[in-house]
Amino acid sequence: MLIGIISDTHDHLDRLRVALRRFVDAGVDVVLHAGDIVSPFMVVPFQETGLHLIGVFGNNDGDKLFLRERFKGVGDLNFGPYEVELGGRKIVIMHEPRSLEALIASGKYDLVVYGHTHEVDVREGRPLVVNPGECGGWLSGRATCALVDLKGLRAEIIEL
Secondary structure, eight states: OEEEEEOOOTTOHHHHHHHHHHHHHHTOSEEEEOSOOOSGGGHHHHHHHTOOEEEEOOTTOOOHHHHHHHTTTTEEEEOSSEEEEETTEEEEEOSSOTTHHHHHHTOOOSEEEOOSSOSEEEEOSSSEEEEEOOSSOTTTSOOEEEEEETTTTEEEEEEO
């Protein structure tokens, strides 16, 4: 199973569209979003591509109830850390990496996903740890996302 991972889109519609197009072209089954979508209109690219979203709220996501409402039928937005099982793998998704090291050390997860720092972080092994960097590219000037092969637990960073 191939999944796409994004974080920190911060209302950058064009970059989100590029990331989702790359995911579609790669044959991604589901997209994980590690927070900071920000505005409800960011649902539109997901509607356009038909990609299913599983995400968590970030510290810049304002009206969480309305965001959740707008994403109904497209995906699920949750408070993190959020646990999900995909492709037989246990995954935890969070925005801020407050409990990152404890979750890694727990041995409970195959994949740990986080955002917030706007910096790419890929740590191979079990668990595979992935921060895809910032999709929006607003802070660093570098817009990135990630593809993860759940079967092989391998991550690839994609420059947008």
